[in-house]
Amino acid sequence: MSTITLDSRCPTGPIEDRWDNHKFSMKLVNPNNKRRFEVIVVGTGLAGASAAASLAQLGYKVKAFTFHDSPRRAHSIAAQGGINAAKNYKNDGDSVFRLFYDTVKGGDFRARESNVYRLAQVSVNIIDQCVAQGVPFAREYGGLLDNRSFGGAQVSRTFYARGQTGQQLLLGAYQALMEQVQLGTVRLYTKTELLDVVLKDGRACGIVTRDLSTGEITSHSAHAVLLCTGGYSNAFYLSTNAMNCNVTAAWRAHRKGALFANPCYTQIHPTCIPASDEFQSKLTLMSESLRNDGRIWVPKGFDDNRPAGQIPEAERDYYLERKYPAFGNLVPRDVASRNAKTVVDEGRGIGPLKNGVYLDFSDSIGRLGESVVRERYGNLFDMYERITGENPYQVPMRIYPATHYTMGGLWVDYNLMTTIPGLYALGEANFSDHGANRLGASALMQGLADGYFVAPYTIGDYLAGMLGDPVVPTSDPVFTLAEAALRDDINRWLSVGGTRSVDHYHRELGKIVWDQIGMARDRNGLEKAIAEIPALREEFRTNVRVLGTADGINQSLEKVQRVDDFFELAELMARDALWREESCGGHFRVEHQTEEGEAKRDDEHFANAAAWEWQGADTPQQLHVEPLDFEYVKLTQRSYK
Amino acid sequence: MNLTLKVWRQDGPHTGGRFETYQAADIKDEMSFLEMLDIVNERLIEDGREPIAFDSDCREGICGTCGLMVNGQAHGPQKGTATCQLHMRTFRDGDEITIEPWRAAAFPIMKDLIVDRSPLDAIVEAGGYINANTGAAPDANLIPIPKPVADSSMDAAACIGCGACVAACPNSAGQLFTSAKLNHLNLLPQGQAERWKRTEAMVERMEQFFGSCTNHGECQEACPKEISIDFIAYMNRDYIKAKIKNRKLQGQGFP
Ligand SMILES: Cc1cc2nc3c(=O)[nH]c(=O)nc-3n(C[C@H](O)[C@H](O)[C@H](O)COP(=O)(O)OP(=O)(O)OC[C@H]3O[C@@H](n4cnc5c(N)ncnc54)[C@H](O)[C@@H]3O)c2cc1C
Numbered sequence: 014m015s016t017i018t019l020d021s022r023c024p025t026g027p028i029e030d031r032w033d034n035h036k037f038s039m040k041l042v043n044p045n046n047k048r049r050f051e052v053i054v055v056g057t058g059l060a061g062a063s064a065a066a067s068l069a070q071l072g073y074k075v076k077a078f079t080f081h082d083s084p085r086r087a088h089s090i091a092a093q094g095g096i097n098a099a100k101n102y103k104n105d106g107d108s109v110f111r112l113f114y115d116t117v118k119g120g121d122f123r124a125r126e127s128n129v130y131r132l133a134q135v136s137v138n139i140i141d142q143c144v145a146q147g148v149p150f151a152r153e154y155g156g157l158l159d160n161r162s163f164g165g166a167q168v169s170r171t172f173y174a175r176g177q178t179g180q181q182l183l184l185g186a187y188q189a190l191m192e193q194v195q196l197g198t199v200r201l202y203t204k205t206e207l208l209d210v211v212l213k214d215g216r217a218c219g220i221v222t223r224d225l226s227t228g229e230i231t232s233h234s235a236h237a238v239l240l241c242t243g244g245y246s247n248a249f250y251l252s253t254n255a256m257n258c259n260v261t262a263a264w265r266a267h268r269k270g271a272l273f274a275n276p277c278y279t280q281i282h283p284t285c286i287p288a289s290d291e292f293q294s295k296l297t298l299m300s301e302s303l304r305n306d307g308r309i310w311v312p313k314g315f316d317d318n319r320p321a322g323q324i325p326e327a328e329r330d331y332y333l334e335r336k337y338p339a340f341g342n343l344v345p346r347d348v349a350s351r352n353a354k355t356v357v358d359e360g361r362g363i364g365p366l367k368n369g370v371y372l373d374f375s376d377s378i379g380r381l382g383e384s385v386v387r388e389r390y391g392n393l394f395d396m397y398e399r400i401t402g403e404n405p406y407q408v409p410m411r412i413y414p415a416t417h418y419t420m421g422g423l424w425v426d427y428n429l430m431t432t433i434p435g436l437y438a439l440g441e442a443n444f445s446d447h448g449a450n451r452l453g454a455s456a457l458m459q460g461l462a463d464g465y466f467v468a469p470y471t472i473g474d475y476l477a478g479m480l481g482d483p484v485v486p487t488s489d490p491v492f493t494l495a496e497a498a499l500r501d502d503i504n505r506w507l508s509v510g511g512t513r514s515v516d517h518y519h520r521e522l523g524k525i526v527w528d529q530i531g532m533a534r535d536r537n538g539l540e541k542a543i544a545e546i547p548a549l550r551e552e553f554r555t556n557v558r559v560l561g562t563a564d565g566i567n568q569s570l571e572k573v574q575r576v577d578d579f580f581e582l583a584e585l586m587a588r589d590a591l592w593r594e595e596s597c598g599g600h601f602r603v604e605h606q607t608e609e610g611e612a613k614r615d616d617e618h619f620a621n622a623a624a625w626e627w628q629g630a631d632t633p634q635q636l637h638v639e640p641l642d643f644e645y646v647k648l649t650q651r652s653y654k
Numbered sequence: 655m656n657l658t659l660k661v662w663r664q665d666g667p668h669t670g671g672r673f674e675t676y677q678a679a680d681i682k683d684e685m686s687f688l689e690m691l692d693i694v695n696e697r698l699i700e701d702g703r704e705p706i707a708f709d710s711d712c713r714e715g716i717c718g719t720c721g722l723m724v725n726g727q728a729h730g731p732q733k734g735t736a737t738c739q740l741h742m743r744t745f746r747d748g749d750e751i752t753i754e755p756w757r758a759a760a761f762p763i764m765k766d767l768i769v770d771r772s773p774l775d776a777i778v779e780a781g782g783y784i785n786a787n788t789g790a791a792p793d794a795n796l797i798p799i800p801k802p803v804a805d806s807s808m809d810a811a812a813c814i815g816c817g818a819c820v821a822a823c824p825n826s827a828g829q830l831f832t833s834a835k836l837n838h839l840n841l842l843p844q845g846q847a848e849r850w851k852r853t854e855a856m857v858e859r860m861e862q863f864f865g866s867c868t869n870h871g872e873c874q875e876a877c878p879k880e881i882s883i884d885f886i887a888y889m890n891r892d893y894i895k896a897k898i899k900n901r902k903l904q905g906q907g908f909p
Pocket residue numbers: 055056057058059060061078079080081084086087088089090091092093094095096178179205206207208241242243244253254255258259261262298417418439440441442453454455456457458460
């Protein structure tokens with residue numbers, strides 16, 4: 014049985030002082046000693062690039078890893094809409110407390126107050142930092158920064174750079190990272206994939222990687238390891254995430270003892286382009302900012318085959334505006350997504366496959382003029398037209414929900430350390446700040462908060478205790494055994510000699526996950542998933558076909574290992590969803606809803622985080638529960654009426 | 655539709671390559687070009703043949719990972735479009751399509767359609783940043799930036815680092831990429847302190863890897879973000895100024 018007790022290490026006292034007091038109470042590493050510590054950062058997205066650059070500026074010796082051919086290609090690059098910060102530049106009543114409040118409430122009371130408050134506090138520093146780096150945020154004519162409001166918020170606190178906010182923020186962090194590479198304080202390993210986390214005496218001491226160009230397996234040791242490896246939406250196969258996003262780094266840490274928290278909290282984004290056929294390889298997100306000016310509707314009648322323009326106003330159902338007069342089209346993502354599913358399931362879906370709802374800009378174009386709409390969303394409209402062949406200035410867009418973000422991830426304490434000492438998780442890879450639902454424009458904020466302003470402080474507290482300790486040499490058996498196991502694994506995949514491609518099995522897994530662990534879940538479906546996933550995994554392991562060799566580029570070999578990890582994760586997602594006998598945020602259990610069909614929480618039993626401990630390959634994980642206290646934001650049923 | 659593909663296959667960086675011909679049958683209009691290749695690959699795997707190696711990630715034209723020469727054009731026939739955003743409705747039943755990797759001395763072929771574009775990172779490393787250590791920044795609204803300046807900087811910053819400009823250029827020049835990064839930073843007030851040092855360092859790093867620009871303009875045509883060659887002119891102007899200013903800086907310790 015396990016000896017783990019979850020200690021969140023959250024400071025106490027007045028919430029606005031907690032982070033400051035905590036920083037003061039943490040041990041420091043003297044500037045001259047910092048260069049004696051080696052830190053591995055895996056992942057160079059917003060979280061990883063910002064952490065690696067900041068740690069190197071402080072003086073630590075950093076090694077940064079990415080499986081991409083350049084740090085600039087991390088999935089963060091694709092974020093469109095924007096980044097939140099409590100600057101109150103619009104004088105509309107925003108404040109650190111309001112951003113904190115909105116995030117806790119938006120997360121349906123399943124995040125830690127202390128963490129969220131800190132996130133809101135440092136949000137303002139992030140914008141300052143990014144502007145100083147040259148991030149070309151949108152500006153007003155007077156030259157000051159522009160803001161817009163974003164799904165779920167009643168204030169304008171979202172900073173943006175056209176429809177390419179993630180790109181510009183990542184380029185800022187990437188450039189800061191490359192400056193450190195030039196200075197020699199960061200050693201950068203591109204096209205290098207982490208395939209194992211290595212522990213010695215219970216502490217993280219390094220990683221084992223595979224060079225994706227040569228196939229070489231190598232060990233790297235360090236005093237601490239930071240996983241900044243992104244989310245696991247691709248467990249669904251179809252998602253808005255980039256094709257290569259995967260859970261492997263987090264999962265392999267989980268198998269080594271890091272607890273995995275709230276895996277069932279996945280976010281389905283309401284505004285994506287509906288799938289056009291079964292060969293679809295990924296889904297494309299249309300930024301949520303479109304909901305500011307677009308109106309969502311479906312025909313009132315069932316199976317209405319008329320083109321949108323021929324359906325008179327009186328026969329349209331603007332269902333979000335009707336059901337939620339206060340928030341209208343700006344209700345949070347989970348609410349918008351579930352409502353879209355409801356109308357499509359009712360048979361009121363639109364488009365060739367009847368798998369979408371309209372997002373209509375004709376009113377805005379009438380009110381603001383086409384040029385203003387083009388200024389705000391031009392590149393999104395172009396993207397839509399390129400994919401669908403339809404012009405959204407003339408006909409309404411078709412949208413449907415798709416998996417987009419994963420709130421669950423590696424359990425971390427207030428210092429962002431996992432249950433393995435010396436192993437940290439930052440950005441989407443951890444479970445920390447969004448509870449059961451993430452608000453729009455808050456992931457970029459969290460990734461950069463973790464990387465620029467949290468981990469660089471908290472890591473010192475851990476390292477200070479190790480002054481003078483050398484890193485574990487890579488000749489140590491902990492490394493050589495891990496390398497040997499990995500080589501065996503790779504050879505096993507290459508010699509399965511099955512008949513079907515890796516993609517085939519990934520697609521099949523994705524169908525189970527979408528159908529049973531998707532937007533609405535029930536006991537039957539979850540139990541079915543728990544039975545079906547291991548059966549499919551067994552077939553996958555004995556019948557997958559991986560051609561080619563282990564040395565050199567072999568994309569099937571890369572994928573097969575990632576998909577294998579998705580299989581194990583998917584099973585845990587189902588178990589977690591089954592255990593959580595309530596609905597909250599992105600986790601909607603059909604059995605637990607209000608009379609109006611809204612998520613119904615059970616705070617008495619489930620105001621907590623569920624963290625699962627690996628027990629070996631064929632034994633279900635053991636559950637650990639971290640209770641959550643709400644001192645500042647009163648537990649209320651969310652209502653966006 | 656049914657297509658014939660002529661695809662460049664090469665086992666590794668140190669081996670020779672060859673074209674191989676494949677049939678792509680039953681391809682639908684709505685498919686993307688890369689989804690068409692996915693299907694070809696799946697069929698190859700079922701036949702026990704190694705799939706075609708090609709790079710892609712976001713598949714929405716922003717990460718810059720994809721990039722193929724399609725019938726001799728970088729990113730294919732559609733203007734302002736990365737390979738991953740190209741859809742099959744651009745092609746006709748019976749078409750023969752030649753698919754090759756980027757061809758440039760600075761981008762060695764790693765396998766099939768995958769090349770090594772790390773020289774682009776090396777250019778950024780030389781100076782493509784604004785030094786601003788974490789925590790040292792003043793309030794973001796302290797420096798107003800006129801909207802047209804911010805917009806112009808953003809136009810340049812939109813570059814996705816795909817390398818199509820290099821692949822399209824008869825000289826394999828890296829000017830469009832380099833000038834995009836330089837203008838993103840050099841146009842902004844925050845970028846002024848290091849402007850001249852940055853310009854000299856990045857241009858000279860570029861010259862270590864890439865050919866020289868003779869104003870063909872093919873880069874702008876191929877660029878999926880339609881980055882303007884005007885930026886190259888600004889870069890050249892800044893480079894000449896930088897040579898003088900940097901020398902002065904060295905000589906007198908003060909500009
Ligand atoms: C289409 C889209 C639009 C979005 N828009 C917004 C938005 O407008 N606002 C917002 O706040 N959020 C948005 N998000 C969410 C947000 O972009 C992500 O949550 C965030 O960028 C994640 O950053 P990250 O640094 O945690 O991970 P990532 O950016 O995913 O980076 C992961 C890094 O880890 C590396 N890596 C992973 N595994 C390994 C391994 N095993 N070995 C080596 N390296 C590895 C990768 O190479 C990469 O460098 C959007 C997401 C999507 C999909």
